[in-house]
Structure formats: structure tokens, C-alpha cells
Amino acid sequence: MTGPEPPRPDVDLLVAGAGPAGAATAIRAALAGLSVVVVEPRTTPIDKACGEGIAHSAVAYLTRLGVDLPGRPFHGIRYLDSTHSVDARFTRGPGLGVRRTTLQAALMSRLTALNIPVLPTRVGLITQTPTTVTAAGLTAHYLAAADGLHSPTRRQLGVCAGKPGEVRRGLRQHFSVAPWTDLVEVYWSRLGEAYVTPVADDLVGVAVLTSARGTFDSHLDAFPALKRRLRNARPATAVLGAGPLRQHVRSRTAGRVLLVGDAAGYVDALTGEGIAVALRTSAELVDCIRADRPQDYDAAYRRVSWECRLLTASLLWARNRRLLAPHIVPAAARLPAVYRTIVNRLS
Template sequence: MVIPLETEIVVVGGGPAGLAAALAVRQKGFEVCVVDRAQPPTDKACGEGVMPDGVTALSRLGVCLGVDHGVPFRGIRFVGDQRIAEASFPRGSGIGIRRTALHHILQDRARAAGIVTAWGMKVTGVDPEGVRLRDQLIRCRWIIAADGSVSQIRQWAGLSPIRQDGGRIGLRQHFRIKPWSDFVEVHWANGCQAYVTPVGPEEVCIALLSRERELRFTELAAHFPQLGRHLKNAEPTDAVRGGKVASVHLRRVTCGRIALIGDASSSIDAVTGEGLTLAFRQAEALAAALAENDLSSYEAAHRRICRMPFFMARLLLLMDEHHGLRKIGLQALASQPGTFSRLLAAHVGARHPAAASLDILALTVGLLTHAVTLHAV
């Protein structure tokens, strides 16, 4: 591995967000080097679903995901309180794919694009000339921080979060069983959710989200009886992997020649299922801004990209916190499938949020009215 002494852009962090950013700026003609202290493929606890707008964004970066890589899914299904609400995507499909498989694909594409990668190398500092790797300096014009939700680059740049919500725990495990649905299923229970994403012909990914640190996969059937019946004879194919889940908000995502992306720039509770997709869309916006030598346009684009997912996260977490709200919400979505479909279309970028404002308002007013009633009682 030959680490360049100088390049135009250094991307710190070689996960999906970092590699997508590297591919996007490479398409704009920049020389780029990706640095990560881990060795690939990297893995973390996540739902392993890429929404249709994320699949489209990746295809524009030259990464075309299909049935050879994962399992397409056509929509989202909520299950809970003896109700089922589902909506299909207005166009295209999402894809369930193992995170490690996605990382391999992104690595191969980066290699083909001529992107330099330095794995197993830790960035020890930034200075006016570039980034430091122990005793070596890589001179660069721009630095992209894709080093996760506890970003060291973000801290060095002084871009501290203005608000951090939540404090939930996420657990993930894979099971050997033929997927029983072409939807991503979200099973709801008191204070927790279970995401079911098909990731292979004979494999599903189960992600548990909860405020209770003691929640275990061994208790899954007790919290989610219908899901427990599906998995009754299914064998785990790997060990449980876990991590913290939170929503982190920043006032700014750029400082001088440093730009943040992915979880380093903001993290949205996993209940939205939008983590990877947001990073891929941000990558395109950042590359366009760098090509114009104007990071202010990235600031604006980043706010626009995150606005709807942040709102949906707040709404879904409100349902998570109050059983009565969840019951009303699921009933409303089940009885008004058109409303669910329109909200999902806005969520995945196929419909302008303003066009769904009446649906959002009606659902929000109903939930908030019930919340006020509960508080008064």
C-alpha cells in the first residue's frame, strides 16, 4: 500500500458513507484517498435495508444493486396491536443486503474508479495542510469526515452536536429461513420494535430497537408473538451484534475545508430505516458542492435531505413512547392505506414533503391530541 503525500481530497472513514463520498467526488474528477483504521469489510448493527432512493443514488455512482447482491423489497409493513398496515413504494424497490456484502461491492467499485485506500491507518490529527497519519502528512485541499457518530474529525473541527435525542439500544442477528414477505416488516411492542429485512434467499436480518438494555433475542417471541412464530425453527447464522441508537443534530456540517457526511454529520434513529440512504444522497450533494467550490450549497442540501427523515423519526418515536398513540397511529394507517402510501412516498423522496403536508398534519394532530388527553388524565 502506497499512501500519497498529496491528493485533492482525503476521506476519513471507509464505511459505506465514506466510500460513497469518495465515488461521488471521483466522478467529479477529484483525486481522492480514503483512510480508515479498520480492515475491511467493516460491519455494524443495522437493519441492512437500502430504500429505493438509496438504490437509485448508488446506481448514479456506478454501483448497481440487484438480485445477485440481495433481496428486493417493495414496501414497508407495520405489525402491532393486532393490526397490520402496509404501503408499497410508488416506484422502484428497496434492497435488503448484508452490510459486509455492500461494503465489498463499494470497495470493488472504488478500486475500479482509481480511488486510493489506506486501510488499517489511523488519522491522528488535522492541520492547515492536510491530515496526519502517525508521522506522515497527507496534504490535501478538502477533508471529508465519514468517521461515524462519535466522529473525531467533527470534534477537532469544533462542530459539536446541538442536540442529541434518545439513548436506545440496537441489536442485530441473522436467521436461516426463507423470507415470508417482500416487505420490510416493523413489529411494534411496548418500548421496542423489531425490523425484519430479507437479505438472502434463505436468510433474514432481525434488528431489535429498545430503550431497555436488558432486551435479548431470547425474549423476542414474548414481545412479538407473530414474529416469534415465524422464527420458531429458524437457526441463527451469526452472533448478536449491538450498538447505541440515537438522533444527533448539528447546526453546521462544514467548517472551513472540512465537510461531514453520514453519521458524522447527523444520525437519525434507526426506526426510520434511512441511515444508509441518507449517506448516499449526501454524497452526491457534497460532490456537487465541492465541484463548485461552495460548501454552503452542501449545508443547504444536507438540511433538505435530512428534514423529512428527522420529522418521521420524531413521529415514530412518539408512537414508541406511548402505547395509546401507537395504537391510534397503527389503526389510522391500517384503515387509510392511501395516507400511508403518500407518507411513504414523501419519506423516500418520490413525493415532495409539502404535497404530503395534509396527511402529515392529520396524523400528527391525531397523535398529539391523544398525547394531550393522556397527559391531562
């Protein structure tokens, strides 16, 4: 006797999450000729505490996907501490400061234009056969899990790999003020880092990354130069938080489920490469499922993201060393060519 027939797939790809990683995965898959459904229980546009600076390479990739992305260009990165300042200007074109809600709306518009359904429900229980995966009442050939930093899918699959370490979190707020520079500024102090990203002609976003407890306002006290800049600026949004930032995974593939974006593991927001890495790896994910070789995805993910992950982990290691941390910005100021090379490599 033979067993019951496996369920016939409703779609080629089911995507869990309509954030940047999930939406970009769905768009690329649809452009490649796959049938796609996105599952997203949150009301869009989805906001998130992030730096909101998109690297030039990521802007170019989104443009190729047909995503119309408004924003304010920025032309490099400036590091500052209490006594040093060093600029690294981009050589291949500007990045783009974009409100997270604006980015989300642009991605949703593209999903709509491609007739990709977005179902307002949760993934729920995931079951698999050798050839299909079923979740949210649908059966697909594959599931791309892009459900965020604290991915329920990752937990359900049992691929989390918790490791002890310093817990860092992010807090973000916008201020109504004209940007005072065409760069993203990163202020360093003992408390952590404060990122200032111009996102409109009259608006900047400020994101503080730290392991210290406290409020956004109390954290700003650690950055007196930035606080002076914002003295007469009116807060334009409420404070939004995210974290813990560090997320470890044992594998980014579990059968026919592939993890992408923050769900695939996260080091830190220190180098601002979250969206760029998510886009690069989402392209690899689609290529692997088109080839029907999900087993190749983890290696592909590591191949296209290793440089960013290594740099971020190394910089975070130095940041967490009491004797090394105060020398990060001075070292960049003493070796500006090296600093420019690293920044442009990442962008």
C-alpha cells in the same frame, strides 16, 4: 516578511471512513474528476447493526455510481402490532435487502476499479489552513468526515451538540430461514420496534430498536408473532449492537472539513432512511467542494434531508409518548392511503 508557504495538497479530497457514506462520496468525487484518498483503519468488509434495507432511490443512485449490488428485492413496508397489520407497497420499484458486509464489499470493489487508494490508518490530528486540511499524513483541499455514528472527527472539531433525551439502541442478528414475505416487516410493541428484512433467499435480518436494557433474545419476547416465525430458524450470525442512535451536531462544516453520513448527525433508524440520506447528502458535499463553496454545504444538507428528518423526528416523538405510541399502527391501518403515500415519498 511573508509567512511560510502553506503545504501543497497531495489530493483534492481526503475521505475519513470507507462505510457507505464515505465510499459513495469518494466514488462520486472520483467520477467528477477529483483526486481522492480514503482513510479506513477497520478491516473490510465492515459490518454494522442496521436494518439492511436499501430504498429504491438509493439503489438507483448506487447503480449510477457503477456499484454492482446483489441482494433480495423487497416491495414495500408492513407495520404490525398485536392486532393490526397494514401494507404499503412501493409504486416506483423495489428496494433491496442487502447484507451490510455485501454492500461494503461492493463499494470496495468499485473503489478498487476506480483506483482510489484506501489507507489502513487513522485520521489522527487534523490541522487546517485557509486553503488546505492535513490529516493522516496527507494534505488535501478538503476532508470529508464519514467516520460513523460516534465520529472521532466530529468530536475533535468540537461540533457535537449533546441534548438530553431517551437513549435508543439497535441490536441485529440474522436467521437462516426463507423469507415469508416480499416486504420489510416492522413489528411494534411497548418495548420498541423489530425490523425484519429479507437479505437472501435463505436469510433474514432482524434488527430491534429500543431504549430498554436487555439481550436480543429477551427483547424478542416482546414480539410474540415474530418469535413464532423464528421458532425453527437457526441464528446465522452473532448479535451486533449500535447506539446511542440520536446524535446532534451544531454544524456539518468546520472550515474545510465536511461531515457526511452518520457523522453528520442522526435522528433514529425508525424510518430506515440512513443510507438514502447519506447518499443524497454525499452528492451535495461533492458539488459544494467542486464549486469551492464549503459554506454552502450545511444548507444543502438540510435542504435534501429535511423531509426525512422531520418525519423521523415526528414519528419518534409519537413513539416516545406513552398515550400516543399504541395508536401508531392502528392509525396507519385506518388511513392506509396516507401510510402508503408517506412510505413511497421516503422510498
